[in-house]
Amino acid sequence: xxxxxxxxxxxxxxxxxxxxIGLELVKYFSAQDKDTKVIACSRRxxxxxxxxxxxxxxxxxxxxxxxxxxxxxxxxHSVSNIVGDHGVNLLINNAAVKPSNDVGTFICPEKDxxxxxxxxxxxxxxxxxxxxxxxxxxxxxxxxxxLCCARGAILNVSSTLSSIAIAxxxxxxxxxxxxxxxxxxxxxxxxxxxxxxxxxxxxxxxxQKKLYLILNLLWKL
Numbered sequence: 077x078x079x080x081x082x083x084x085x086x087x088x089x090x091x092x093x094x095x096x097i098g099l100e101l102v103k104y105f106s107a108q109d110k111d112t113k114v115i116a117c118s119r120r121x122x123x124x125x126x127x128x129x130x131x132x133x134x135x136x137x138x139x140x141x142x143x144x145x146x147x148x149x150x151x152x153h154s155v156s157n158i159v160g161d162h163g164v165n166l167l168i169n170n171a172a173v174k175p176s177n178d179v180g181t182f183i184c185p186e187k188d189x190x191x192x193x194x195x196x197x198x199x200x201x202x203x204x205x206x207x208x209x210x211x212x213x214x215x216x217x218x219x220x221x222x223l224c225c226a227r228g229a230i231l232n233v234s235s236t237l238s239s240i241a242i243a244x245x246x247x248x249x250x251x252x253x254x255x256x257x258x259x260x261x262x263x264x265x266x267x268x269x270x271x272x273x274x275x276x277x278x279x280x281x282x283x284q285k286k287l288y289l290i291l292n293l294l295w296k297l
Contacts, residue, residue, distance in 0.1 A: 084226060085112050085225060086159070087113040087159045087162065087214070088115065089164050091169055091170050092118060093117060094122040094124070097233065099122075099124055099128070101168060102128055103128055106132040110132075110133070113136070114132070114136070115138055115164075116128070117171075136158055138154045142202060145206075152206050152207055161217070163211060163214030164207060164211050165218075165225060166226075166229050167230045168231045172255075173191060175188040175192065179246075179249075180246045184250050188250040189250045196254040197261060208269075211229075211230065211269075212228065230269065232261070232265075234259055
C-alpha cells in the first residue's frame with residue numbers, strides 16, 4: 077500500500093474478520109508492516125483467524141457483535157487499551173450479512189430486511205459512532221499528514237449490488253437494499269467527518285475480485 081510505505085499506519089481495526097474479505101485484510105495489513113497494530117474484530121474466534129492471531133505478534137482479536145451497543149462499547153475499551161493515546165488510524169467496517177434465501181421482492185420475508193438493516197446499516201453506524209473518538213485522536217496526532225488512512229479514515233465495504241443503475245432483477249433484495257442504505261450513510265458520515273479532517277470512503281466489491289479491488293483502492297486514501 078502506497079500510504080503505508082510513505083507514512084506508516086499505526087493501527088487498523090477491521091470488523092467481520094472470521095473469514096472472507098475481513099480475514100484477508102487482517103492477513104494483508106499484518107504482513108505489510110509489523111509495526112502496524114492490526115485489531116481483528118468478530119463475534120467469535122474462528123480457527124482460521126486464531127491461526128493468524130497466534131502467528132503474528134502485531135495482530136489482536138477483540139470480540140465484537142455489531143448489533144449490540146454493549147458489545148461495541150466493550151470492544152471500544154479493549155481497542156483503546158491496545159492503541160493508547162495514538163488512537164485508531166483506519167477503521168474498516170466489513171461486517172455484514174447476506175441472507176441465504178434472499179431471492180425476490182415478494183418472497184423476501186420482513187425479518188430478512190430487518191436483520192440486514194440491523195447488521196449492515198445500523199451495525200456499521202454504531203461501530204463508527206462509538207469508535208469515532210479514537211479516529212479523531214489519531215487524526216489530531218498526525219496534523220501534518222494529508223487526508224489518508226495513515227491520518228484517520230473510515231472505510232465502509234459496500235457492493236455493486238447496491239447500485240440502482242445496474243439493478244436488472246430483484247435477486248438478494250434484502251442485501252441490496254441494505255447496502256444501498258449503507259451508501260447514503262457513508263455519504264452522510266463523510267459530510268460530517270471531513271470537518272474533523274478525517275476521511276470516510278465507500279468501497280465496492282465484486283464477487284471474484286473483492287480483495288484485489290479493495291487493496292488496490294486503499295492506496296489512494
